[in-house]
Amino acid sequence: MLTADELDRYGxxxxxxGFGEEGQEKLKKARVVIAGGGxxxxxxxxxxAAAGVGMIRIIDHDRVELSNLxxxxxxxxxxxxxxxxxxxxxxxxxxxxxxxxxAIEETIAVANVSHLVGDxxxxxxxxxxxxxxxxxxxxxxxxxxxxxxxxxxxxxxxxMTVIPGKTACIKCxxxxxxxxxxxxxxxxxxxxxxxxxxxxxxxxxxxxIGELITDRLLTFDGFNMKFAEFKVKKDPNCEDCGHLGGK
Amino acid sequence: MASVKINIPSxxxxxxxxxxxxxxxxxxxxxxFNDLIAQFPDTKKHLFNKNGGLYEYIIISVNGxxxxxEQLDKKxxxxxxxxxxxxxxxx
Numbered sequence: 001m002l003t004a005d006e007l008d009r010y011g012x013x014x015x016x017x018g019f020g021e022e023g024q025e026k027l028k029k030a031r032v033v034i035a036g037g038g039x040x041x042x043x044x045x046x047x048x049a050a051a052g053v054g055m056i057r058i059i060d061h062d063r064v065e066l067s068n069l070x071x072x073x074x075x076x077x078x079x080x081x082x083x084x085x086x087x088x089x090x091x092x093x094x095x096x097x098x099x100x101x102x103a104i105e106e107t108i109a110v111a112n113v114s115h116l117v118g119d120x121x122x123x124x125x126x127x128x129x130x131x132x133x134x135x136x137x138x139x140x141x142x143x144x145x146x147x148x149x150x151x152x153x154x155x156x157x158x159x160m161t162v163i164p165g166k167t168a169c170i171k172c173x174x175x176x177x178x179x180x181x182x183x184x185x186x187x188x189x190x191x192x193x194x195x196x197x198x199x200x201x202x203x204x205x206x207x208x209i210g211e212l213i214t215d216r217l218l219t220f221d222g223f224n225m226k227f228a229e230f231k232v233k234k235d236p237n238c239e240d241c242g243h244l245g246g247k
Numbered sequence: 248m249a250s251v252k253i254n255i256p257s258x259x260x261x262x263x264x265x266x267x268x269x270x271x272x273x274x275x276x277x278x279x280f281n282d283l284i285a286q287f288p289d290t291k292k293h294l295f296n297k298n299g300g301l302y303e304y305i306i307i308s309v310n311g312x313x314x315x316x317e318q319l320d321k322k323x324x325x326x327x328x329x330x331x332x333x334x335x336x337x338x
Contacts, residue, residue, distance in 0.1 A: 036338055039337070126338050217332070230330070
């Protein structure tokens with residue numbers, strides 16, 4: 001049951017066709033884990049908190065650095081040197097005190113990924129490297145948890161939603177490919193755009209409305225301001241999800 | 248030989264005189280990319296590693312669909328559009 005305060009706070013989205021108080025109740029009950037509290041994690045967390053997702057767990061092992069501030073908008077000058085999870089959870093609670101925010105300072109690895117994400121309803125990929133994305137993808141499939149992928153580089157972004165057993169996973173698309181590591185170039189607006197798309201996907205999934213970015217990789221070229229789609233199929237030989245069958 | 252269009256991603260355009268697309272000929276994806284390299288040799292560095300293999304972080308599309316698993320061996324026909332998508336990992 002929504003309170004009068006919640007009906008007021010979320011009134012503009014409750015007005016949306018297919019959303020209503022029922023949709024808001026679903027958001028209130030939802031538990032979303034955001035893996036990464038940086039460039040992508042910031043906009044994802046901000047918009048999910050503002051929308052009233054009831055429980056957000058944010059995982060990050062880094063501390064805020066000056067070089068983060070061009071894009072990681074949850075972190076400000078005054079936060080330099082602080083743990084990102086502390087900076088993030090403080091801002092999110094200030095934005096919306098009605099929700100619960102849990103901050104976990106851990107490095108996501110084979111040994112702990114299942115424990116970190118296993119009891120959540122949805123997993124958002126806001127990582128800065130492909131190997132950890134593959135860990136999260138695999139855990140999502142094993143636990144049957146929808147997975148919301150995003151990645152950025154420079155002016156470019158990629159995003160896709162994975163419904164385990166039903167749609168292509170990121171291993172079906174990337175086949176375990178790696179990319180050069182280290183510092184990468186990026187303008188802050190790129191993760192803002194991709195992160196907001198991920199947040200939109202999460203909200204639509206929870207509420208049960210709209211069409212998801214499934215079986216297609218959405219590519220964003222901010223330099224030429226173009227979105228494109230790349231159709232993908234669930235790979236029956238995929239090492240992560242091939243055993244689940246499906247289309 | 249089929250006449251095919253390759254859509255050039257932003258990061259490769261400096262190698263093709265800033266063109267957004269290049270017309271090539273070939274019966275397979277590999278033949279089309281060989282023709283692209285024949286026309287614009289500088290494109291090779293974006294696509295193939297020192298051993299001549301396609302970079303693992305490149306996905307090729309044919310008419311908006313992944314060319315995997317055939318990749319370079321995938322047949323093409325007149326009017327097809329090829330795309331190059333780079334896998335990225337930042338966040």
